[in-house]
Amino acid sequence: MTNPKQCLACNSDLQGRPDKKFCDPYCKSAWHYSKNRDEDAGFYHKVDRQLKTNRKILKSFNKAGKATVQSEVLLGHGFDPKFFTHYWKNNKGDVYLFVYEFGFLTRKENGKKKYILVTWQQYMEK
Structure with a gap:
């Protein structure tokens, strides 16, 4: 049996x-x-989770389409600037990193690191 x-x-x-x-x-x-x-989450899941977190943070701080935020504020909410989906270079040579439709540019003003936040625009496609 x-x-x-x-x-x-x-x-x-x-x-x-x-x-x-x-x-x-x-x-x-x-x-x-x-x-x-x-x-343990695999590499893909970790990257995907961080991209989603970054997008959520950028969206919450960029309500009007353009904003400036101190880096400590974004980093304190879990933002990681090493994770982005694509980039766009303007005529001045500034490189904006994007997380889907929300972008950021790193600037140093008065000795403090800041992020200029933007939203993807139609003219950026070229």
């Missing part, structure tokens, strides 16, 4: 196929969710 297999999620006895691992779709989904949640 063989011991019945148990569901990996809820430990209830399994009925049916010999290779069955879960008692129902809910347990299968719950087990995979907890497994993925407990594992």
Whole structure:
């Protein structure tokens, strides 16, 4: 007599196929969710999470389309300037880094580092 297999999620006895691992779709989904949640996020997930964080922060500080914010303020909210999606160079040679539609330019004024925040405009496509 063989011991019945148990569901990996809820430990209830399994009925049916010999290779069955879960008692129902809910347990299968719950087990995979907890497994993925407990594992370290891969490189892609870390980058994606930081890009989303950066976009959210830039959007919250740039309500009017253009703003200037001290770097400590953005960095204090979790902003990381190393994560951006693309860049745009203006006629003066300034390079704006963008996180999707929200961009920033690093400036140093009066010895303090600041970010000039902008929103992507149609003329920047060229």
